[in-house]
Amino acid sequence: MSDIPAREARVYMQAGRRLPVTLVRGKGTRVWDDGGAEYLDFVAGIAVVALGHADPALAEVIAEQARTLVTVSNLFYTQPQVALAELLVQHSALDRVFFVNSGAEANEGAIKLARKWGGLHRNGAYEIISTHNSFHGRTMGSVSATGTARYRDPFGPPLPGFVFVDFDDVGAIEAATNERTVAVLLEPIQGEGGINVPADDYLRRVRAWCDAQHLLLILDEVQTGMGRTGTLWAYEQSGAEPDIMTSAKGLGGGVPIGAVLAKEHAAMFEPGDHGNTFGGNPLATAAGLHVLRRLTEGGVLAHARARGEQLAQRLRGLEDRHAVVRGVRGRGLLRGLELHREIAPQVVAAGLGHGVLLNAVRPDVVRMMPPLTLTAEEVDAGVDRLEAALVEAEQA
Numbered sequence: 561m562s563d564i565p566a567r568e569a570r571v572y573m574q575a576g577r578r579l580p581v582t583l584v585r586g587k588g589t590r591v592w593d594d595g596g597a598e599y600l601d602f603v604a605g606i607a608v609v610a611l612g613h614a615d616p617a618l619a620e621v622i623a624e625q626a627r628t629l630v631t632v633s634n635l636f637y638t639q640p641q642v643a644l645a646e647l648l649v650q651h652s653a654l655d656r657v658f659f660v661n662s663g664a665e666a667n668e669g670a671i672k673l674a675r676k677w678g679g680l681h682r683n684g685a686y687e688i689i690s691t692h693n694s695f696h697g698r699t700m701g702s703v704s705a706t707g708t709a710r711y712r713d714p715f716g717p718p719l720p721g722f723v724f725v726d727f728d729d730v731g732a733i734e735a736a737t738n739e740r741t742v743a744v745l746l747e748p749i750q751g752e753g754g755i756n757v758p759a760d761d762y763l764r765r766v767r768a769w770c771d772a773q774h775l776l777l778i779l780d781e782v783q784t785g786m787g788r789t790g791t792l793w794a795y796e797q798s799g800a801e802p803d804i805m806t807s808a809k810g811l812g813g814g815v816p817i818g819a820v821l822a823k824e825h826a827a828m829f830e831p832g833d834h835g836n837t838f839g840g841n842p843l844a845t846a847a848g849l850h851v852l853r854r855l856t857e858g859g860v861l862a863h864a865r866a867r868g869e870q871l872a873q874r875l876r877g878l879e880d881r882h883a884v885v886r887g888v889r890g891r892g893l894l895r896g897l898e899l900h901r902e903i904a905p906q907v908v909a910a911g912l913g914h915g916v917l918l919n920a921v922r923p924d925v926v927r928m929m930p931p932l933t934l935t936a937e938e939v940d941a942g943v944d945r946l947e948a949a950l951v952e953a954e955q956a
């Protein structure tokens with residue numbers, strides 16, 4: 561066993577729990593630890609490593625950009641930033657882009673856009689309706705928008721102006737709307753909340769309510785976007801378009817980058833309103849440009865859809881064979897195996913011994929979000945290993 565966990569425990573802030581594995585290398589859907597053990601990676605950086613680990617073309621793009629120009633600040637124009645913004649606009653319903661470095665930061669931008677819009681177009685309205693069990697990030701603004709109290713409670717008063725309603729309940733949004741309301745903020749599928757898929761007409765009905773009440777619809781596609789749910793953006797499957805949308809996770813294929821996108825009428829930033837040092841730097845946007853091209857021109861989306869269906873089908877097979885399995889959730893390659901017992905952490909721990917990396921997103925839900933490029937054989941092998949872990953955890 562390596563000495564990394566003991567060294568970490570002495571110097572690193574213990575803000576989260578880790579699995580007892582030190583990973584040193586990856587290739588495609590596989591990663592290796594410092595003892596040489598191999599794992600199928602169904603976590604993929606939490607829905608980040610869209611093209612798999614150490615993709616040769618992405619690695620070359622990053623290396624070439626690093627040799628050319630890493631960063632110059634946003635005091636100047638750069639080519640990759642504009643090219644990625646153009647491609648995002650071309651492949652979404654949004655008109656303008658602003659780059660940041662993470663999902664939380666993207667949501668900060670979305671909150672600022674909505675509040676400025678409310679100041680100018682809705683009599684100073686600033687309140688945002690969010691949902692219970694949502695996740696929007698850990699910075700003070702994004703955590704204030706997050707519907708999980710334990711993430712907010714230790715840190716004093718949250719940013720005011722957020723109210724929370726049940727997810728997948730249009731009536732609750734209607735009842736919570738008043739003259740202070742400026743926007744509704746939703747994940748198309750709640751990711752960290754447990755892979756909660758709403759009714760097919762939910763987003764369409766929320767969109768209609770926002771239109772009728774002159775509210776903005778903000779969709780947090782940080783986890784669901786970039787092909788994760790089978791289309792480039794999850795909203796494409798809903799029949800509703802957002803006024804503001806955030807992206808991050810898969811956007812850089814592993815390189816940190818986030819984006820806030822808005823339709824023209826909601827793109828409120830004027831010179832001096834907002835800014836950052838690293839956002840949209842040439843290194844991150846060159847990576848993002850390559851990933852987005854591969855998704856939109858390279859057939860990765862169709863592949864991910866097919867593998868997502870295969871994964872769901874294989875997981876439903878577990879439902880037939882194991883009474884502890886309650887159901888299969890999700891879309892595309894964002895899937896959850898729902899259990900009757902709260903043994904998801906034990907399944908994940910057992911998975912290490914069987915050579916598969918999984919995530920217990922809730923005590924009773926095992927989450928899978930592998931690279932969009934995984935092969936049919938890797939889907940089968942991953943589910944076989946998950947099944948072995950499930951049996952072991954049940955018997956423990």
Ligand SMILES: *Cc1c(COP(=O)(O)O)cnc(C)c1O
Nearest residue numbers: 662663664695696697751782783
């Ligand atoms: C992960 C996530 C975030 C936060 O992204 P970070 O890059 O960790 O700040 C925000 N919203 C959703 C839906 C996420 O899944």
